Amino acid sequence: MNRQRYYNYIAEKLEVLSFRIKTNGKLNLLDLNIHSETLYRDFLNILYDYNLEPSNIGKANYEAIDLIDEEKRLVLQVSATATTTKINDTLKKKKIKDLSELDYHIKFIFIANEAKKLRDKTYLNQHNINFDSKTDILDKVTILESVSQLTIDKITSIYDLMQKEFGEKPDTLKLSSNLAAIVNFLAKENLGNVFNKIQLNDYGIEEKIEFNDLSDIKESTFDEYKIYYGILDRIYGEFIREGTNKTVSVFRKITSFYEKEMVAKNLTNVEKFFNIIGKVEEHVMKSDLLREIPEEEIDMCVRIIVVDAFVRCKIFKNPRGYTHVAP
Template sequence: MNLQDYIKSIIASLSWLSKQVEFHNKLNLTDINVQAENFYRDLLNLSLNTSFININSIDQNSAAIDLGDQKNRIAIQVTSTSALSKTKKTVTKFIEKKLHEKYDRLIILNISKKSNHTPPTIGDETFKINTKNDIWDIGDLIKKINNLKLHEIESIKTFLDQHLYVKPTESLPRNVDTILRLIELISNEDHPAIGEGTLEEPFPDHKINQRFSDHADFLKSEFFTLYQDYGAVLNAVEKESDISQVKIRRVAQHLRLSSDTLLTKNDGDPKKALTELMDYFLDLLQKNGFEADTGAAQFYIMQHLVRCNVFPNKEVVDG
């Protein structure tokens, strides 16, 4: 969950910065491009474990490149122009200045948005770049960050939080986020219960009115009260989010096993077992640093009770 939060924050931050560059350039306010050189120098060094320096701070007349790492022999041009003519000009200057003798690779980092060039390579027999692998934009950088270790990704998020003047504040409503996080938590493929059990046809009438007849009024009242507030939320989350069917099956499998264990532990009392099940998941969310919407979490578990994934019907038992 921390990884997902960090990546979402990094995407939001870099996307916001990319738009700022785009808008500034449309107004011919190009100072932001110059300021971006040092920003991306530090960001790339964090992300790629490199030692880039700002070449322009050493040589004001430097051509073709803005950042250089002589140890790893990589050069980068930081630009907001994606035209093919600009790319050709950059490579031509790189060769003319014999920079290929210092650097084995030239990367063009577009801080706005790159274009997909038709030629697979640009240059000549002396030096050439691969237009697919050597031209990056924010999307390419995020993919590379996503493959880093958790502590490295956290450092990048912290760097962005500290250096960006405006921090995006968009977030999901807490009830929606609670349900999504519960699904991610319960469907974790590393959980030992994953792959066990099969889904049954649900018989909520038999379950609630017959098997748990002593508690039927409580269970139905609890479900319908929560449904008024969270029914539409859950329906929207399941229809509009990118939750896979695999995750939905995993949720069902885990809930069946864990709820059955708790029901046995509580001598068949669904009220006690349900409370313990909800407390268990709310506690896990809290340990993962998320303050859940308790009602949304409770309704999600109750919905699975009606679907017979909580307290699965092994047989119909009269009250």
């Protein structure tokens, strides 16, 4: 579904952005924080129907306030530092008193670290501005929860925004890729009558599945798609005989999607596995090679390829002594 691909893309970009903000912060490189404030302004305007603007545009800047929606009487502070001290220091500012008298509401959005623990704290709201810590402290997790419930039109708008911001909007002439070429070849195979000449070490596969906490999808995913190992092995072998780097590039591309998923510490391995499938599918859907292939067949072929990459030790951790599942 487009919704799933769009959500996966948005989640990936917010995750990578937060990771880079934290890394740059350790080096005292803060330019990305400034640009992220602008991104989140546009992002939240779509997500919540706000009309946020920088607080220093056209009027005197509100101290410690970054964005303001005058129509909804809302102010936001955008920060990479998620601490109770940060919130308390903001709430005691004189400008907060002025905003409180004008019946404004304040929210905090933390763009680097999660802020779940901050929602149960008590704060020194000495100016009594409208503020509820349980609902007015946002982070990437709460943002993504809201994104997941959007209509398809709205999630498409945010997806388009993120692609423009990150410079990945494809041309009208779609891109080609070796992964798409593999899907194209696989889609031409008769997958309804599989005869796998390569004997797999099923015990080794099951051991790796259990080692990576993926047992919940063993039957529905791994058992369903590992039987196509021999077909892919033949396709990869043909590329190798041609002397091309297609096979290596395919594995490295899948591995790159896996590496990005490893950054997401709050996700289970099952969620990460399906995110990899979504990212591979999103990548290959940009190619003109697949223009005539139904989306359901593309999804099936992508699942075969990702399961095969798992079997070939290209993604997820291997148990001790596990090197390959084919003798």
